[in-house]
Amino acid sequence: MRAWWAAIVVFCGGAVWAAAPPPTLQMMMTPSAQRTARYEAYLAVSRMLDSGQPEAALSKLKALEKQDSQNALPLYLRAYAQFLGGASEKALASVVAGNGRPYLITYLDAEAAFATGVPTDIYVFHRRGWLYSAMLPHLKCLRALVRGLVSYAEGLPVQKRVQALRTLSAMASKTLTGRPFIIITTLVGMALHRMVDTQLDPAYSEAGDAKGAAAVRDRQSRLERLRSVLKERLDRLHEAAGPEARAALKQDNQALREALVSLALGEERVVRDALKETGFLPR
Numbered sequence: 195m196r197a198w199w200a201a202i203v204v205f206c207g208g209a210v211w212a213a214a215p216p217p218t219l220q221m222m223m224t225p226s227a228q229r230t231a232r233y234e235a236y237l238a239v240s241r242m243l244d245s246g247q248p249e250a251a252l253s254k255l256k257a258l259e260k261q262d263s264q265n266a267l268p269l270y271l272r273a274y275a276q277f278l279g280g281a282s283e284k285a286l287a288s289v290v291a292g293n294g295r296p297y298l299i300t301y302l303d304a305e306a307a308f309a310t311g312v313p314t315d316i317y318v319f320h321r322r323g324w325l326y327s328a329m330l331p332h333l334k335c336l337r338a339l340v341r342g343l344v345s346y347a348e349g350l351p352v353q354k355r356v357q358a359l360r361t362l363s364a365m366a367s368k369t370l371t372g373r374p375f376i377i378i379t380t381l382v383g384m385a386l387h388r389m390v391d392t393q394l395d396p397a398y399s400e401a402g403d404a405k406g407a408a409a410v411r412d413r414q415s416r417l418e419r420l421r422s423v424l425k426e427r428l429d430r431l432h433e434a435a436g437p438e439a440r441a442a443l444k445q446d447n448q449a450l451r452e453a454l455v456s457l458a459l460g461e462e463r464v465v466r467d468a469l470k471e472t473g474f475l476p477r
Contacts, residue, residue, distance in 0.1 A: 206417035214264060214309060216373035219462045222302045223455060232262060240331040248275035265299040266292035266368055271332060274339040282346045285339070286358055293364040298372040300379055333382045336369060340386045344393055346418055352401045359394040366390055371475055375465040376458070377428065384417055420472040429462045431457070 214344030222229065235258055242251040252275045258268040269390025277285040292298075340362055347358040391410050398406035401434040 216297045219374035236332050243335050248278040251275045264296045266295040277342050289365050297370045356397045362390045379401045380465050416472045423468040431460045451460045
């Protein structure tokens with residue numbers, strides 16, 4: 195039996211998680227030595243993976259898997275390290291284990307972001323996702339992991355290919371609804387679903403599973419609706435916030451920080467509500 199199939203059996207027979215409430219963006223923006231330490235640890239792991247040091251990353255991840263026990267992220271990063279080491283089946287088993295955790299949690303270091311400097315146009319500054327994308331390199335690792343495992347799955351017999359792609363689809367969904375609700379994780383989750391569904395739809399058809407293929411198409415339709423809702427509401431939010439943010443540029447750093455935090459919290463509400471309306475979160 196393949197290792198990742200064994201992991202599915204273990205997961206299905208395991209205990210139910212007693213999950214604590216997931217973190218909000220406001221919580222992430224509140225100073226905390228523990229959250230800062232975890233952010234820095236994930237940053238270090240991501241850099242190790244990006245520079246081709248999977249064994250060093252695996253060593254550092256051992257502690258994170260225990261310390262951050264509700265978070266799928268360390269297990270997904272472990273999967274990427276295993277994939278880089280040539281162990282694709284082990285990587286799929288680690289993805290299954292990550293899918294069994296309650297949330298994908300993204301740690302932020304907002305103070306570090308503010309300290310790195312401010313562009314001349316705060317409206318463009320935030321619209322480009324500078325506050326998040328430059329500070330979250332592990333999301334690049336997740337994209338590379340899914341891209342690699344989708345390619346690996348193409349060589350599997352159809353039933354095992356479907357199961358592998360379904361495992362990756364569950365990872366995409368967990369990323370899409372990652373906590374706190376920030377636009378960058380939602381966009382990455384949408385991208386992961388596109389990568390997986392491109393192969394999952396024909397795999398279902400080849401397996402003669404019309405219901406499964408229909409579910410993939412329904413999800414893609416809802417993802418398009420999600421994209422449309424997010425664009426419309428975020429444009430409206432940024433248009434309203436733009437003058438206030440520009441005015442803050444002419445004042446002190448505290449005024450600028452408050453404007454950015456207000457905009458980020460507004461985005462959190464937009465993302466959460468859009469995910470509910472499109473059926474990716476319960477209402």
